Amino acid sequence: MVDINKYLESQLALAKNRCETKGKNDSVSEKSKAAADIISKKQSKLKHGKQSKEISKESSEPTTSRTRTTTSSTDKDSDFEYLPSEEEGDEEHLISVSLPSTSRSKQNIKKILDDGDTTAYNERIELWKKNLADALASNHDGGMMTADIQFVLEGNKDPEEIHELQNGLKIPNYIWKQLYKFQKVGVKWLWELHQVESGGLLGDEMGLGKTIQIIAFLAGLSKTDVGAWAGLGPSIIVAPATVIYQWVSHFHYWCPHLRVAVLHHTGTHAGNHNQLIRDLHSAHGILLITYAGIVKYTKDLTARKWHYIVLDEGHKIRNPDTQVSKLVKKFQTPHKILITGSPMQNSLQELWSLFDFMRPGLLGTYAAFMDHFAVPITQGGYANATEYQEATALEIAKALKLIITPYMLRRTKAEVQDHIKLPEKNEQVLFCALTQEQKDLYMGYLTGTTVRSILDKENKFGNPLRARILVALCTLRKICNHPDLYLYEAQEDCENIDEEQFGNYKRSGKMLVVNSLLRIWQKQGHRALIFSQSRGMLCLLEQYLQVQGYKYLKMDGTVSVGQRQSMIKTFNENSEYLVFLATTRVGGLGVNLTGADRVIVYDPDWNPATDDQAKERAWRIGQQRNVTVYRLLSAGTIEEKIYQRQIFKHFLSNKILVDPNQKNVLTTSTLQGLFTLEELNCDGDTETASLFKHTKINIDDTKSKKKSEDKEISYSKKKKIEAMKRMAKEISKKISKAKNEKLEEERDPREEYKKKRELLLNPPKVEVPEINLVDDQVTNIPFENILSELDIVNLHAKKDYEENLIKNALKSQENNKEEKSEVSDGGNDVDEQKPPEIEEKVSQEQVKEQTLDTSSKLHDGVTDIEVKKSLKRSHSPSPEVEVENLVAIKKVKKKKHKRDREKETNDDDYVLSKLFAKANVKSALQHDVVVGLAEKEKRHRIKQEAVKKAKDAVRAIRFSSK
Numbered sequence: 001m002v003d004i005n006k007y008l009e010s011q012l013a014l015a016k017n018r019c020e021t022k023g024k025n026d027s028v029s030e031k032s033k034a035a036a037d038i039i040s041k042k043q044s045k046l047k048h049g050k051q052s053k054e055i056s057k058e059s060s061e062p063t064t065s066r067t068r069t070t071t072s073s074t075d076k077d078s079d080f081e082y083l084p085s086e087e088e089g090d091e092e093h094l095i096s097v098s099l100p101s102t103s104r105s106k107q108n109i110k111k112i113l114d115d116g117d118t119t120a121y122n123e124r125i126e127l128w129k130k131n132l133a134d135a136l137a138s139n140h141d142g143g144m145m146t147a148d149i150q151f152v153l154e155g156n157k158d159p160e161e162i163h164e165l166q167n168g169l170k171i172p173n174y175i176w177k178q179l180y181k182f183q184k185v186g187v188k189w190l191w192e193l194h195q196v197e198s199g200g201l202l203g204d205e206m207g208l209g210k211t212i213q214i215i216a217f218l219a220g221l222s223k224t225d226v227g228a229w230a231g232l233g234p235s236i237i238v239a240p241a242t243v244i245y246q247w248v249s250h251f252h253y254w255c256p257h258l259r260v261a262v263l264h265h266t267g268t269h270a271g272n273h274n275q276l277i278r279d280l281h282s283a284h285g286i287l288l289i290t291y292a293g294i295v296k297y298t299k300d301l302t303a304r305k306w307h308y309i310v311l312d313e314g315h316k317i318r319n320p321d322t323q324v325s326k327l328v329k330k331f332q333t334p335h336k337i338l339i340t341g342s343p344m345q346n347s348l349q350e351l352w353s354l355f356d357f358m359r360p361g362l363l364g365t366y367a368a369f370m371d372h373f374a375v376p377i378t379q380g381g382y383a384n385a386t387e388y389q390e391a392t393a394l395e396i397a398k399a400l401k402l403i404i405t406p407y408m409l410r411r412t413k414a415e416v417q418d419h420i421k422l423p424e425k426n427e428q429v430l431f432c433a434l435t436q437e438q439k440d441l442y443m444g445y446l447t448g449t450t451v452r453s454i455l456d457k458e459n460k461f462g463n464p465l466r467a468r469i470l471v472a473l474c475t476l477r478k479i480c481n482h483p484d485l486y487l488y489e490a491q492e493d494c495e496n497i498d499e500e501q502f503g504n505y506k507r508s509g510k511m512l513v514v515n516s517l518l519r520i521w522q523k524q525g526h527r528a529l530i531f532s533q534s535r536g537m538l539c540l541l542e543q544y545l546q547v548q549g550y551k552y553l554k555m556d557g558t559v560s561v562g563q564r565q566s567m568i569k570t571f572n573e574n575s576e577y578l579v580f581l582a583t584t585r586v587g588g589l590g591v592n593l594t595g596a597d598r599v600i601v602y603d604p605d606w607n608p609a610t611d612d613q614a615k616e617r618a619w620r621i622g623q624q625r626n627v628t629v630y631r632l633l634s635a636g637t638i639e640e641k642i643y644q645r646q647i648f649k650h651f652l653s654n655k656i657l658v659d660p661n662q663k664n665v666l667t668t669s670t671l672q673g674l675f676t677l678e679e680l681n682c683d684g685d686t687e688t689a690s691l692f693k694h695t696k697i698n699i700d701d702t703k704s705k706k707k708s709e710d711k712e713i714s715y716s717k718k719k720k721i722e723a724m725k726r727m728a729k730e731i732s733k734k735i736s737k738a739k740n741e742k743l744e745e746e747r748d749p750r751e752e753y754k755k756k757r758e759l760l761l762n763p764p765k766v767e768v769p770e771i772n773l774v775d776d777q778v779t780n781i782p783f784e785n786i787l788s789e790l791d792i793v794n795l796h797a798k799k800d801y802e803e804n805l806i807k808n809a810l811k812s813q814e815n816n817k818e819e820k821s822e823v824s825d826g827g828n829d830v831d832e833q834k835p836p837e838i839e840e841k842v843s844q845e846q847v848k849e850q851t852l853d854t855s856s857k858l859h860d861g862v863t864d865i866e867v868k869k870s871l872k873r874s875h876s877p878s879p880e881v882e883v884e885n886l887v888a889i890k891k892v893k894k895k896k897h898k899r900d901r902e903k904e905t906n907d908d909d910y911v912l913s914k915l916f917a918k919a920n921v922k923s924a925l926q927h928d929v930v931v932g933l934a935e936k937e938k939r940h941r942i943k944q945e946a947v948k949k950a951k952d953a954v955r956a957i958r959f960s961s962k
């Protein structure tokens, strides 16, 4: 059993020790310490009254209330911007953080009008009919454009043409013909659900056109005279505020005959909301409403019968305990559709909540589901799980997947790539160094009273541990973003803040990187989206853009909901704008921002889905150019911990949605770990980079270190050629090695490994007391991480152990092989302004084999670009030496759009080499590879037992719902 006192004592000793050591030789200035203490005092006063009250109220609730309630929107505290939240969060009444204001460029942005106002609606219908008639008479003057008018203009005679599905759904052909094949499958699936009176979850990946599938289906219903409503009855679509007008414009384009009104104060309807609901209801129209609106108007809405209720970005009801989750479940109709590209984000509980809306009872009661499904699956996912737990988790995950499959349709971009032909996406995580000032402040805060109070069990601060941890984590995140976000809190007392210097990009490691990126991108002709969690940070970024003279648009909660869609349109259509700045919550969900082909996620969210959603704004149907995404993390700080946790969550959701065999490589971190400023390890890696070192992108690592010391960039031709020769030779050998491995695998997969597998059954154990300082099961905020040190220690022990075992096995096979290598040298210099052209082609096979390597070692001094050049020139491989860190080559694997892709790849490599050389980037990881890591070792011995357990679990939830 865990001895919590013992554990806390050891934490305290560690903390004291660290403070003493730091006290002797650290560089934390008096100013930082003073600021930390002032801020700590302020935080303690401010938060104690407000936040801790709120939090303690939450934690005293008997159920799993995990977030703040929706009523705190008037909270001005910017700390909350850094907290995960399920609330709407994007309404305009959220008050902007009160940083010194920067003037925003005024845009002439037109508002999109909905059909709330009856007169305006009638006028729109008249105009549409006239334009359609004009098009039919070959008289269209380019006025109003809708899908049916477009259809006619393309030479089709009859806009009323119908495509009839089995059992009679009549979809207008002008829509049907525009759908991609997988979208047609989606519409058929919706029709099938309709006929069996069931709800469903349309979970296609972001940007695959879920909106159009819903609209096509509803249009079909409106033309099909069946059922109690004789076609389409009055329906409600609930969506985040930012996208309600996107829905309006999509409906007006694809389905102009339907009346679509917005129930929101920005809508065209004037007067009583009840009147609008009545009008819409009797017109069998579509009522668009925000999640906050559902709470506000719930009584009047639930008083009527509705045909369909559709939740867009339906993951907003993933917490079953929130008010809005409970309210949407009250609508009495079997036709409930939930659409989201992120069906499961943090835990299995969320999946239960979504199904409880659209297919109540399918997953049993909450308690039964948690006991029989969620707990065993989660347990089996930990790296220190027993074989039995792992096998049980696997079988139960499979059973769960089987149960939900009929009611959930999810296609990934990779699956439908042949249809949509999306350009490529390259996603990298850049570890940026803190500036000296940031380090100083970070350390100052770590040794200040707030953090000491967290780590010191004897303190008498009184307010709950969790509240103090939240405050501290938010503060550390501010320092990572920019010193002024933090220092601003102490401004009254710290008179030394220089207004001239306020927000200066040179004082933030990540802003230095943004500066480098934008300069290069502008030259290369790219356009960028920049997302930040924090409105305060957005203000600093805006100030920077203004100083630099970059044209930009900015969207945060202060932009009127009615203006947002038009602003997005303006950015997409006008290439003069280099940057679209947005908060992740307002601009990161549901919208189409394909005008940009570069994305910066400035600060990570605790929830990986939030970041994923944001970055998918550019990489979606309609995007013509290759997309590159950079996630910025401050190396060694809390942001690295957040990223590691994101990876953990990805594994959990993939286990259910993609592959039940998926196994964790990363689980937890400790409380102590959160409040540490990590130094680089002996390989010069950050913690995360060393955990995922096989995905690391190695751009002239040793050289760049030396270069930064010398403060000069040297791409000496001679050195490069030497390096390339060396690398080419090694790559050849590596290729040969990979080939041998493959051959061996084909003959007898992992034979050697299996022989020694016995050893794996008893991996080295490290005893560490298990603790549960803060119960993550009920919080959903950062603290899943603070469960147990045991996990992470075992993880490392086991992971290295397995890795070594495999390495040894492969090495012994390799000793018998002989290969030849033929290497040629030469190459282009990296030009300061333009990336080098790649003239020779890499054989696909070679490159593919290169990417097989996941166990290589750090290699000295050759850039990634050089690696590629050398690789191209290798023909006949040789076996002796291992080469490392070649994941970046993965980017040139595919064949399509070769010329473009090479140019784009070179652009990215060029950008990376510049960042390593000049900016503050310490290392980079290929995000997709990190997330895609999956060990697929099956545990056969105890499989049968696990299968039985899974069957019992299925029986249990069925029984529970009867």
Ligand SMILES: Nc1ncnc2c1ncn2[C@@H]1O[C@H](COP(=O)(O)OP(=O)(O)OP(=O)(O)O)[C@@H](O)[C@H]1O
Pocket (backbone or CB within 6 Å): 178, 179, 180, 183, 204, 205, 206, 207, 208, 209, 210, 211, 212, 340, 341, 589, 590, 591, 592, 616, 620, 621, 622
């Ligand atoms: N068949 C189609 N023809 C033309 N454009 C399409 C088609 N399908 C989708 N699109 C376009 O693709 C873009 C993405 O569609 P949509 O916004 O519906 O995606 P989504 O799956 O809802 O994404 P998210 O989950 O991010 O909200 C939109 O601009 C949409 O107009």
